[in-house]
Amino acid sequence: MQPFFLLAALVLSMIGLPPAVAGDSSTGGPQLLPPQGPVAQGEVARILVRGVPAAGTVAGSWQGEPVGFFPLANGEWGALLGIDLRLSPGTYPLEVRLQPKGQTPVLWKEPVQVVAKDYGVEHLQLPERMVTLDAKTLKRVKQEEARFSAVWEQRSPECYWREPFLRPLPGTLLSTFGRNRVINGEERSPHTGLDLRAAVGEPVLASNSGRIALVGDFFFHGRAVVIDHGFGLYTMYFHLSEVKVKKGERVERGAVIGLAGATGRASGPHLHWGVRLAGARVDPLALLKATGGET
Numbered sequence: 340m341q342p343f344f345l346l347a348a349l350v351l352s353m354i355g356l357p358p359a360v361a362g363d364s365s366t367g368g369p370q371l372l373p374p375q376g377p378v379a380q381g382e383v384a385r386i387l388v389r390g391v392p393a394a395g396t397v398a399g400s401w402q403g404e405p406v407g408f409f410p411l412a413n414g415e416w417g418a419l420l421g422i423d424l425r426l427s428p429g430t431y432p433l434e435v436r437l438q439p440k441g442q443t444p445v446l447w448k449e450p451v452q453v454v455a456k457d458y459g460v461e462h463l464q465l466p467e468r469m470v471t472l473d474a475k476t477l478k479r480v481k482q483e484e485a486r487f488s489a490v491w492e493q494r495s496p497e498c499y500w501r502e503p504f505l506r507p508l509p510g511t512l513l514s515t516f517g518r519n520r521v522i523n524g525e526e527r528s529p530h531t532g533l534d535l536r537a538a539v540g541e542p543v544l545a546s547n548s549g550r551i552a553l554v555g556d557f558f559f560h561g562r563a564v565v566i567d568h569g570f571g572l573y574t575m576y577f578h579l580s581e582v583k584v585k586k587g588e589r590v591e592r593g594a595v596i597g598l599a600g601a602t603g604r605a606s607g608p609h610l611h612w613g614v615r616l617a618g619a620r621v622d623p624l625a626l627l628k629a630t631g632g633e634t
């Protein structure tokens with residue numbers, strides 16, 4: 340079975356029936372299947388447009404960011420919607436535009452309800468030099484964060500992946516996504532990825548196909564790799580002992596991109612795995628779930 344047919348089948352099975360649809364279904368016209376019910380902070384929702392004519396295109400907008408749609412099969416186009424960990428609960432518009440070739444566009448504006456999610460609190464003890472930074476280190480950290488921000492702003496115009504996302508290594512969860520962090524008794528930034536148990540030297544796999552967007556050795560993240568999966572979707576892999584890829588290189592789903600380690604600010608060997616979706620900080624497990632991967 341072709342991967343995109345498989346994905347289409349997965350999308351349909353995940354969305355479930357009967358779907359809430361927007362658009363004129365009585366005449367067999369195009370339909371938008373928005374998220375089914377409220378979506379929580381840090382989660383990923385699938386959306387689908389049905390009945391897209393050949394040579395038609397679909398584009399969307401969410402939180403002022405473009406939503407990248409990709410063709411599946413049988414006139415269906417899919418997209419992923421990321422809800423930032425700190426997006427205030429409320430109702431926000433999802434705008435979708437179907438442009439049939441040479442015809443009037445079809446526009447949808449659907450309210451999406453965002454609800455709060457309690458991800459818990461984590462207390463950590465770290466060496467003071469890794470928490471209270473001197474001026475030189477602080478400058479380095481700011482420059483490094485700017486390199487990451489520059490990556491998140493890039494939007495590759497194509498979608499590099501088709502199959503479900505996979506876990507980069509099999510290790511158990513050491514720390515979940517979204518926890519508020521109290522380090523040495525002080526409240527700090529939340530944990531925007533998840534930590535998987537790993538031995539030093541254990542292979543780390545590309546969660547899906549893409550292009551290497553960033554490779555470096557960072558104060559907090561240690562040796563790190565960021566993969567661009569297209570349309571503003573990125574996965575990141577931190578604290579590696581060794582990096583096996585170069586910036587700009589194309590990688591296939593499941594390829595070894597590095598070896599796990601404890602570089603940067605890490606209290607022991609593990610893999611920090613994070614996801615950005617059109618700028619939103621989302622739970623990697625939510626990405627697995629939304630694409631039919633094994634959590």
Ligand SMILES: [Zn+2]
Pocket residue numbers: 514530532533534610611612
């Ligand atoms: Zn982590």
